[in-house]
Amino acid sequence: MIRIAVTGPESTGKSTISRQLAEHYQTVWVPEYARAYVAQLDRPYTRADILTIAQGQVRLERELEAQAHRLLITDTELLVTKIWSEHAFGTCPEWILQRLESQHYDLYLLAGIDIPWEPDPQREHPHLREHFYQLYRQELQSREWPFVEIWGHLPYRMTQAITAIDPLLSAPRGRYNSPKV
Secondary structure: OEEEEEEOOOOOOHHHHHHHHHHHOOOOEEOOHHHHHHHOOOOOOOHHHHHHHHHHHHHHHHHHHOOOEOEEEEEOOHHHHHHHHHHHHOOOOHHHHHHHHHOOOOEEEEEOOOOOOOOOOOOOOHHHHHHHHHHHHHHHHHHOOOEEEEOOOHHHHHHHHHHHHHHHHHOOOOOOOOOOO
């Protein structure tokens, strides 16, 4: 199974890209568990919720992977939860940090911040998108995880994503050279 993670700051088109990539490749995508979880809360989320959200995301990914056709697209992953937790609470649950060490995706698509902010009751930081973008980029680089940055309007982001993913599908497993960033 080839695993692709779409990551980045709020309101950068991650869900749209994930859904459209899944349609393009005729596979499934894993939605962001946090959106559904937070939507059903009748209170502000807490530090304890962060761990529940992370575990729910991992569980949902595992469940949907069984339905995937050669390629699994995830709309967010534990790096998002780590950065979110550290910003909101100053720390990150140890379970998330440990899981991050063994988390594996064949490619991360880092969504750029050059599209307009779309207000949403769950989105919190329109003025910090550049800050968060740099945090994601630094984390991906320091962990030496393969990633490409996708920018521009949605059709162009799709083209960039497909251009990065297609070689994964045609390369013998383990023989793909990560895209250069």
